Amino acid sequence: MNPVIHEPVRLRAMLALAKYKELSFKELLELVSTTEGNLSRHLSKLEEAGYVEIKKFFEGKKPKTLIKITEVGRRALEEYIEELESILKGYQEKSEE
């Protein structure tokens, strides 16, 4: 399984971003339920892998961060979910035997 996505905080962040396309750091923090520092660290890893884009800018005098899932990230998440489904399907068939 893809080790970049297969980490609880990164998986939650990728799922939330796949649904909402673009979220502010604050909104993502609410959905992922972790600390600011932890989320920042994991977002950097996702950015390094090319799965998300992070835009930092000022809205008036306030700094703002927007995070967006990339096409590469979306494909990687889809592959991850497909792999997850096939493992769970195999597990289900095995336990039914």
Next chain:
Amino acid sequence: MKEKEIKEALSALEEIKAVLKKETELGLRSAKAEFLVWGLYQASSSLLSYFTGDWRYIYFLLPFFFLLDAFKWTKWTAFVYWISAFAVYLLLLSSKFTYLSFGLIWLITILGVFFNMRKATKNTRFTFMPALWGYILLFNVLLTFAVVKSNSLVLLYLLWPGIIAFSLGLWGLFSEKSLSLFSLVSNIAGVIAFMLFNEREIPLTPLVYGICYVGFYIYLELRIKNSRL
């Protein structure tokens, strides 16, 4: 199949469930506040209309509840909205042009709803609500003119809260199924109350809706607290 792989897949599945649960919780939290504000509006406008015998309290009170709802907005939009709505309200009290004043109040209210759009577009979770309120209010303007012109004013007490409850139920079909149940229960209760009340008591019909709204607020509160999502 390796046991480790299965364990990892199951833990990933738990993470997916956690995100879905959190998303539902956040959606319900924002819906919860709406139900309390609008439940109190239905109840207070109903009681004031009943005790004063003036149906216009349905309109007089509306901007104030939009202001209450506006606490969730940014401080500047809330400030501009408060000032504008108060000005219109004072104008309304001293004006003999009731229809014109109603029109202004609706305009301000609808503008207030769409002011919030900027925030709404940032997150799809909030996108639908302002548009929904816009449609409900626009429909109510037409409804008011129709019932006042046809001299069947009593229908307003049933149709106005009924339309809000129906619209919220329709919204629920696409997001949260319990909203549809709320819509069904409150509309049935509203129609029964409307039929049972005598002419003097008919202004109390929105109070029945208000009780259903507050009841649904309590239900959402308990559901979030017990994490039964």
